[in-house]
Amino acid sequence: MTALPDWLTQVPLGAALDYAAVVVFALTGALVASRQQLDLVGFIFIAALTAVGGGTLRDLLIGRDTVFWVGNPTYVLIAAGAAVVVFFTAHLLESRYRALLWLDAWALAVAVPAGVAVTMRLEHGPVIVLIMGVVTGTFGGLMRDVVCNEVPLVLKQGELYLTCAFAGAASALIANAAGLDRLSALLICGAVTFILRAGSLRFGWKLPVYKARPPRQY
Secondary structure (H helix, E strand, C coil), rough: CCCCCHHHHCCHHHHHHHHHHHHHHHHHHHHHHHHHHCCCHHHHHHHHHHHHHHHHHHHHHCCCCCCCHHHHHHHHHCCCCCHHHHHHHHHHCCCHHHHHHHHHHHHHHHHHHHHHHHHHCCCCCHHHHHHHHHHHHHHHHHHHHEEECCCCHHHHHCCCCCCHHHEEEEEEEEHHHCCHHHHHHHHHHHEEEEEHHHHHHHHCCCCCCCCCCCCCCC
């Protein structure tokens, strides 16, 4: 088996997950920009906002010394590169919205473990780990959709989204409490998140929604 490059083995797990989440979320941001017919600068802005939005909020809330992309601007450059690629290739996709949904599902399945990994490494308690996993996974896409005047996927009726992030982060905590190593816990987190989201997209899995009823007359 070919050994991994030294630089790759030296990348912390949380940072590696952040890189992966930035790439995939940037692609989703650029796809939304293509649906809005923005120019190249607009593509880069929306891609970067989507890519780093959730992680930025996470870092601010847990009080990290430096927000991850401020300490390493490579994240923003990667997001910009993804935006440029989509700008010149989005027209080749048969359905940009379908591609957006599935890319967003993959991004969610990477970003939730990223948030969990960073918060665990800083030794926060289970409640904060759970919340930061959800924040990292969902707020970049929420910002993207709100800025582009689209119905936020995170709040779309009849689909699992927040539930997927919550279940994924919770599964990581359960796995960690059961004695599994951190890598295994994060893999389980990503798998649970993606399976639930994919099931919602493919098979229509959803939770019951609130339905108003007439007030009782006494």
